[in-house]
Amino acid sequence: MDQDVKVSQGTGDRDGAEFPENGRITVDLGALADNWRTLAAQLSGGARCGAAVKADGYGLGAGEATRTLWRAGCRSFFVATPQEGARLREDLALVGPEATEAEIYVLNGLYSGAAPAYSRHGLRPVLASPADVAEWADHARRTDAPCPAALHVDTGISRLGLSPDEARAVAASGFCPALVISHLACADMPGNPMNDRQLGRFRELAGLFPDARKSLANSAGIFLGPEYHFDLARPGIALYGSQASANEESLLKTVVTLEARILQVHPLKKGDTIGYGAAFAAERDMQVAMVAAGYADGYMRRAGSASGQPGARAWLAGHYLPVLGRVSMDMTAFDVTNVPMDKAVPGALVELFGPHVSVDETAACAGTIGYEFLTSLGARFARRYLPDTAAGTAPLSDAAN
Numbered sequence: 001m002d003q004d005v006k007v008s009q010g011t012g013d014r015d016g017a018e019f020p021e022n023g024r025i026t027v028d029l030g031a032l033a034d035n036w037r038t039l040a041a042q043l044s045g046g047a048r049c050g051a052a053v054k055a056d057g058y059g060l061g062a063g064e065a066t067r068t069l070w071r072a073g074c075r076s077f078f079v080a081t082p083q084e085g086a087r088l089r090e091d092l093a094l095v096g097p098e099a100t101e102a103e104i105y106v107l108n109g110l111y112s113g114a115a116p117a118y119s120r121h122g123l124r125p126v127l128a129s130p131a132d133v134a135e136w137a138d139h140a141r142r143t144d145a146p147c148p149a150a151l152h153v154d155t156g157i158s159r160l161g162l163s164p165d166e167a168r169a170v171a172a173s174g175f176c177p178a179l180v181i182s183h184l185a186c187a188d189m190p191g192n193p194m195n196d197r198q199l200g201r202f203r204e205l206a207g208l209f210p211d212a213r214k215s216l217a218n219s220a221g222i223f224l225g226p227e228y229h230f231d232l233a234r235p236g237i238a239l240y241g242s243q244a245s246a247n248e249e250s251l252l253k254t255v256v257t258l259e260a261r262i263l264q265v266h267p268l269k270k271g272d273t274i275g276y277g278a279a280f281a282a283e284r285d286m287q288v289a290m291v292a293a294g295y296a297d298g299y300m301r302r303a304g305s306a307s308g309q310p311g312a313r314a315w316l317a318g319h320y321l322p323v324l325g326r327v328s329m330d331m332t333a334f335d336v337t338n339v340p341m342d343k344a345v346p347g348a349l350v351e352l353f354g355p356h357v358s359v360d361e362t363a364a365c366a367g368t369i370g371y372e373f374l375t376s377l378g379a380r381f382a383r384r385y386l387p388d389t390a391a392g393t394a395p396l397s398d399a400a401n
């Protein structure tokens with residue numbers, strides 16, 4: 001099985017055989033596929049499950065993620081930019097000619113002047129303004145092949161999308177989108193009245209397009225319940241194993257593990273300080289491991305600690321390791337006092353997050369969310385992809401899709 005594990009080196013490593021890794025991101029593609037199947041199964045009543053793979057699959061590698069999700073049965077993919085979409089088309093082509101069936105939606109909308117390029121790459125813009133609609137309709141009239149597109153209606157988040165009046169005008173013009181979407185502002189807060197308000201507006205505006213499929217729910221929206229599911233869900237973060245909502249329980253598996261190498265282990269005497277600003281002073285004698293990941297790798301500076309102010313923690317050989325002092329650009333200090341001496345050694349890999357420390361916990365310690373942590377992980381990490389061993393064995397029933 002280990003020879004199936006795909007490894008790509010980070011930019012810091014010229015050649016995997018020549019230098020050991022500074023650190024690595026391990027993506028468990030089997031867990032990713034299982035999470036998709038779990039979310040798809042939640043969508044009882046016939047809604048299908050797509051996947052948001054924007055921002056390079058939330059930093060994990062859109063190509064590997066998308067091919068895995070395709071094999072699990074996913075057919076609708078959401079990216080942010082047309083550039084990401086064109087790249088995804090190429091990534092999907094590696095699966096085989098049948099993958100041309102995959103729908104790729106570009107959430108940022110139609111970039112003016114690029115309609116022919118969207119069609120060339122088989123991309124569906126999520127049209128977000130009357131100008132977008134007019135330009136795409138004009139493009140469709142000049143083109144022989146069908147030009148399916150989605151329509152984005154704003155129901156209260158006030159980011160992209162048509163206002164209610166604009167949506168009514170587009171419906172009156174006879175324009176027929178393949179899909180109508182809207183996006184929830186507060187889906188991660190199940191009790192927030194905004195959810196209900198947006199649901200009501202979406203029912204009304206999407207209802208103007210009776211022939212279109214409808215899509216409202218992101219990850220957290222799925223957990224709001226069946227009224228939010230419509231025809232197609234668009235989960236992102238939940239697929240990648242970060243908690244989308246307090247509603248969610250722990251149905252979803254850990255997908256990503258971040259590890260970095262111990263560079264050096266040394267004692268810190270009571271009263272010694274460590275790192276920039278001498279922000280942390282030892283209250284007792286301790287053992288410190290310097291670990292090769294810092295803010296330049298996306299291990300955020302705000303995850304650091306100071307005396308009297310705890311920071312993030314890591315994990316090694318059955319023990320939690322508190323961060324000691326400020327996170328530097330290329331390294332971070334961790335307390336390994338309780339770790340057996342033969343485990344806390346140079347070259348050993350420390351878990352920065354993964355099965356023992358959740359990405360959500362680490363992100364919270366840095367004052368942010370799992371989304372930002374995952375999409376900030378730097379290019380110096382090598383990437384390992386553990387294969388989805390269940391691929392091809394699971395029945396792809398239509399109901400599960």
Ligand SMILES: *Cc1c(COP(=O)(O)O)cnc(C)c1O
Pocket residue numbers: 052054107182183217218219220234235236237238244
């Ligand atoms: C990013 C995004 C999603 C996926 O959101 P998650 O919270 O990651 O599930 C869905 N729809 C739109 C419009 C998005 O921008």
